[in-house]
Amino acid sequence: GQQLNQSPQSMFIQEGEDVSMNCTSSSIFNTWLWYKQDPGEGPVLLIALYKAGELTSNGRLTAQFGITRKDSFLNISASIPSDVGIYFCAGQFGGATNKLIFGTGTLLAVQP
């Protein structure tokens, strides 16, 4: 199945540090989304982006929809221990199908 390229694969940081991760695709998407998944739980929506170039914030999280519509990045500022989890990007084509194409995930570990 198709997966988007997401990097880095994992990050181990100290509490208070800023984090940046990105996602690239060979396809053009109408919508980019960022989800966080905790162990044994379903993905939880963090941010949704609808327009090329759009920059959206949700608290300490900021995400941008790339100009080419083939990439997106997520920044987390001043990380805290509860930021630990796996972060997934997802692209959505729109049109007749609403399926999400997910990235490979970024595992974030935050040391207090």
Next chain:
Amino acid sequence: DSGVTQTPKHLITATGQRVTLRCSPRSGDLSVYWYQQSLDQGLQFLIQYYNGEERAKGNILERFSAQQFPDLHSELNLSSLELGDSALYFCASSVRPLAVQYFGPGTRLTVT
């Protein structure tokens, strides 16, 4: 809590058996999606229903089938199970196609 419920949370069964996974969407959501999450394939879209009708199909095996009932809950049926079917199965819902999808907590299927 996303408002999407899935039962059961865990399921252990033997190869060759058949199981049914159940999903209740968020109140007011008409569209239901099923995804499979495995270590080697990541999160993969299986199938989408909208208001009782199949809308889109992804990487769903012929041994798998799904339906959405008049009360909008959905069931995913997996038959002739193989070891490789062991995975987390997520249901997501959205108010309409192209709207943001909210994920349930998942069902962990183990085939022995």
